[in-house]
Amino acid sequence: MFASIATIMVASMALVGCSSGSTTAEGEPDTSLTVGLLATPGNLDYTTTAGAAIPQALLYNVYEGLVKLDNDGTIIPLLAESWTVSDDGLVYDFLLHDGVTFSDGSPFTAESVKFSLERVKDNWTANGPAYLDPIASIEVVSDTEARIILSKPSNSWLFNMSGPVGTMFTESALADLATAPVGTGPYTVSSFKTGDSLVLAANADYWGEVPYMTDVTLRYFTDATAQTNALLSGDINLISGISQFQLVDQFKSNTDFQVLEGASTGEVTLSMNNASDAFSDVRVRQAVMYAIDRQAVMDTANSGYGLLIGSMVPPTDPWYDESLADLYPYDPDQATELLAEAGVSDLTVAFKIPNLPYAVAGAQVVKDQLAKVGITADVTVLEFPAVWLDDVFSSHDYDMSLIMHSEPRDVNAFAAPTYYAGYDSPAVMAKFAEADAADATTYVELMKEATTTMAEEAAADWLYLQPAISLADADLLGVPKNTPSLALDLSTIAR
């Protein structure tokens, strides 16, 4: 892996040499980068603040954990040089890099591992502290050796360790997490203006390979058009994760820019409240599955960008099953039949959507298609996040909604009976539990079984997988294509 990064680096250096546009007047390579992003972080503390915006900016850039996900979704070592797992899957021995320091100068040791991970249970309120529940104890073997003992085998916890909860903190710099994060990563935060920008500077004392880009500005936009305009006018160099795909085509024909299409973990989901009167009958949910022409939804609302998935599993997960996309082909007649079978006529459903562009666009198509099989969708646009979270997510006061689930490997959470989808299948839950404790091969098998069952029972209509499309100046190299994790890994980008 490191090798591959190194290759890119070398290649980019060579390229820089003959690219006049990207060098400064003195012939120095231009190592500053401005990235346009949409969701702005409210603060910089992801231990207590939810949302993808903070990890997107900080994880792998400012903060690091023992392991990370590479761009293909593989778990690779980061602060841990290597690790071994006991045969029963309960004891993990991590060998740590030596001589690593936090950006405030304090050393990173096995003590830091113990401190950081133990802190999660009591002090974290956001970003899934429960992910570390499997940990029974943490032992400091030496400065560079840490041992983590699990209470039961878990396939998911190491994956989760690559996310925010696995972040290594130093005890000396906890005072101001919200504005002055201190980590071991290749960048440090040099300024942060809420709603406007976050400026990162290369960490000169970084223990690993110093990144090519020394000054990175993350600029936050509220409007996708403003974002693309900024790229077109040269204000920014890169848009990671464009959200309105009609804006993409103009870049394809423009040689000044490159369009990178990758896979995300964002399943755009037509959720049905399984616990509501309207959708408690599986046949009604299946009727909806047949009634929706997912390709048409994707074409209209997403300018055709995306991938039909049919389940809550993106192709980057090992238990992805591409055949599920065809489980419910578009078949209005079948839908009408199912509805008749279920004894439902003149069905009117409360379709409460968040006020997000893709949802508003998608809902119009869905409403139109449902109408063709006799289902009236009463569309209410709710303010996101505030009102949508209250009404739909917390109070479950809805029949149908449309929202993207962007967290990686979130299918287990979706299946929980208390979750807003109201899907209650003890069998599926048992299978997930079993899978987590099983060996690696069985794990994938069981996960596949559970997710297939969910698709068959139409727990929700996973319309399509949102594509991860990045738009960049043509001379940028190493732009991460996929977004398997929440992080936007800047360390690979070069000119």
Place this chain on the structure above:
Amino acid sequence: MTEKPTLSVKDLRVGSPFTELLHGISFDIAAGERVGLIGESGSGKSLTATSVMGLLPETLTATGTVSLNGADADLLTAGERRLNQLRGNTMAMVFQEPMTALNPLMRVGAQVAEIMTVHHPDRGRRQARQRAVELLAQVKLPNPAETALAFPHQLSGGQRQRVMLAMAMANDPQLLLCDEPTTALDVTVQAEVLKLIGNLVTDRGTALLLITHDIAVVAEVCQRVLVMYQGDIVEDGPVGRVLTAPQHPYTQKLIAASDLSSVDDRGRLHTMSMPVISTPGAAQSSPGPIQADAAAALTVPPHRAAHQRLEPDGPPVIFNEATGAPAISVRGLSRQYRRRGGGLFAPAPIVHGLREVSFDVAEGQRFGIVGESGSGKSTLMRILCALDQPSSGTVNVLGQSIDGASERQLRNFRSQVQIVFQDPMGSLDPRMRVRDIVAEPLRQVSRAEALARVEAQLAAVGLDADVMHRHPHQFSGGQRQRISIARALITRPRVLVADEAVSALDVSVRAQVLNLLADLVDEYQLTLVFVSHDLGVIRHLCDTVAVISDGRIVECGPTASVYDRPLHPYTQQLVSATPSMHELARRVTS
């Protein structure tokens, strides 16, 4: 032929795209000559002046020739640049409205100085400023140096008009045009300003064109008079001759109607029978359906007032004290206003509208109240009509105490006491039909009956029934005042309060309305309270007059007695400022 006339106007025609307003008038003014231009509203007299100045509104066009000193080319076709050189320098103008004619945001001294710097930039600002102060002194403004630093709103109307004069005379023009220069001023101030104008133009040998509707004004200042009627000059002659022996029928009627002391054999004022008001449909007025008995009209009421005056620092006097049950009885009436502003903690300054006023009005009396603006006469009128409440004192009208009375208690009072207002434009709601306006004071009367009574009442004031369905804007000023009177009388009130009821009317119409009012007061046996600034009108209409000044009644008594032998200095001043026609004629011819 001697020297050329200062102003020569030949065949001046002014018209809008729709009508012609001036029908080719011609006149000359010799150097130093003082000429009056007299006419009623809309006769075209102001248009004449604005044409000469080249300040006609863009929508109007003028033809003919206007030349200054005979030398210059036609002013009507002269370029803007040439006109600018003449305006304010060779010819100057004073306008009617002293309140709005000065820039409110500029000190008056600077405004006077400006006319000099505009025409003589070489003389310098400092000199202009000094000269401005001198000019302010010449127009007899007190403390000219201080006044020069004042803003217009800090000056009274008369003072502002003096500033306008100072400005007009600054460059010693050869021609001064004054458009109704004193109309908006109080009588006593008017006399002073006229005298000032006369002196200024005589001293400098400036030719004067003085435009006015008031013969008295012309008689005061001018040597020659032009009479305008419907866009034509109908008479041109020396003031004395025109006043005493008018040639044109219109002039004859105008002068007759202006003379409030001359009545016909029925005790009625001379009205103008010329088709002055050619209104669509409406009846022409007099003689109205009421055939008042001349003798009855002149019957002196049983109560006769004592002639009293307020002594300086003397005790409050109860004027016109009546025995029995007077229609109106006012004792110790004071009204103060709290002016807006004042300090954060300091009380707002108090303005005294009325101070310790006591008087009676006997049943059937015609009681005049005369005073200048700000004297408190309007406040008094408002209190008598229960439109305002006294600060202290008692007011008793027809046995009803109105100080502190609630609207419910006043219900009967409201139908017993009615008002006729001054402004014929503002006293009728433009959005209502005449029938609704006249019927408004009626209460608990069926629609049919109301209409019948309205029709009868309109007939009584000399208007046809078909006016009922029209809106006020379709009537002339005199007709509107008739409608006002009809409204006031429809409830058969016992007391009628008239507030400057004829002040806004042209002379000709004034006489008609006064006659009508006199007739109706007799017909309905009304007690009349007539408030006015015009001593002449009151003298004609009222048997008793109270002179009010600075919130106090300073003198009260039988009208003739007060007029002929004024006791209070203020009354004396007032009387001498409003000469009768005979007096004027005497002054002019002597």
Place this chain on the structure above:
Amino acid sequence: MVLVVLRRMGVFATTVVVASIVTFLMLSILPGNAARIALGVQATEADVAAQATAMGLDRPAVVRYLDWFGRVLIGDFGTSTVSRQAIGPEITDALGITVILVLTSVVLALLFAIPFGILTAVRQRKPDGAILSGISQIGVAVPGFLAGMLLVTVFAVTFRWLPAGGWVDPGENFKEFLEHLILPAIALGSVQGAVLSRYVRSSVLEVMREDFIRTARAKGLGAGRALFRHGLRNAAVPVMTVLGLQIATLLVGAVVIERVFSIPGLGSLLLDKVALRDLPAVQGIVLVLVVFVLALNFLVDLAFTLIDPRLRSAA
């Protein structure tokens, strides 16, 4: 004069207090649970309840109001529930940006509106006056954000002369600050300029009918000179009223342009904070906006007193 100012200030203080109560009451019924938003979708109900207590959301309204407004009076707007920072500086920064933007646009608007308005008034009956007047009419009818979008498309995207958006503090890099300011200020100013020019026009037309202008003409001042020396100051009074009102509406109204140009102004901050249900911040922003407007009206009133001697002594 001093007393007048003192009295007005007293009234001003009272209105501020009332406005703060209105603000508080209006926002106290905001739906959406700030605690839930802070913790995200994975938090349990118990966590959310504990968070709510920690954020002081469970105290009675009167206590919360007094606590809040009492602190505001000593300059403490509280701590944002989202950024965990003092709100005051956040608001000041955003307000500064918006004020710069609004004032620049108003200056641009005035630079356009005064000559244009006077011209259309003076040439009222001429064909060119009618055409110019028509142009300003159309200017009024164009939505501001459309103007902004078109400006970006032309000058930023197509010609790449200017940045498409964003903000640079003047202290940071003045040249870049100006570059970032031009387009949004023009977008905001063009519509305002069109609106203002209509007011200038009608105000000048009205003043040209005044008697004192006729007096000035009678003095021998040409029409233009009479208008300049006597008319404009008088015409300024109603225009200033409109200007005050415009600036007041623009403080929030600029949000549309701020969105088009991704400028972190006060309106944008408000929208963001409302979305995040950052109640202390929202209260603070709304209060600042409202007080700013009240203060502006207060100043406009005082300015009138300076321009117009009649008000000076009448009060």
Place this chain on the structure above:
Amino acid sequence: MTAIKSETVTRRPAGHGGGATLWAGLVLIGLVLLAAVVSVFWTPFDPEGVFSDSILLPPGAEHLLGTDSFGRDVFSSILRGAQISLLVGTVAVGIAAVLGVPFGIVAGMNPGRLDQFMMRGNDISLAFPALLLAIIFGAIFGAGTVTAMVALGIGTAPAFALIARSGTMQIMSREYLQAARASGKSGLFIGLRHVLPNISGMLIVQASVSFGIAVLAEAALSYLGLGTPPPTPSWGRMLQDAQGYLFIEPLLIVWPGIAIAVAVLGFNLLGDGLRDRFDPRMQVNR
């Protein structure tokens, strides 16, 4: 006599300008009104459906103005959008007038303390501009047409109150009001019978101008996502939606832009024309 002549001059609107302005305004509003009325009964295509097979077609014989990203006929949407614009304008102006006018009349009829008190209240409402209210109300009641209309209405009310008050104060000095009071008429009667009819001219002017502002504000609110939710077509949202297609189908932004400009221009011209007609100071009066 000449009084009559001068009256004929007085009552003629100022020059031809005023009349032409008025008529131009009426014609433009007539167009919008026509679109709104026609679209109640008929539009070429369904402006609310989704037509996946006709996405982003250029203008042509079938689709006069082309189609949008949902395959909707733009011409149909423009027609139907007139309804929303007129609805928002009517309701917003209605609310503003109903709240502001009585408030202003009462204040104007009671000079002194009550007036002062009410005007301070009005100052405070003025400090909450319509857009601020729309943002707050959007958060409280949820964004949508109704919220937008109510916020615009309440936000515009103080302007109506100011106009009504100054008009009332002018009327209050008129003698016919004194006459009505001297006849013992109640404040309510005077307010309704005398004051309201006489200030209606300036209120109509204000209403016309506010209408234009409301149409613009609706567009701005739609841009911020606080306007009419889809699929109901609104010009503001069409503009917002078209923004993303500026480089693909630039005409999409032109049509709603023209529609908004026509409506706003119409109401502004109407307001100007009415002002010339109602305001005596704007008339030739010499």
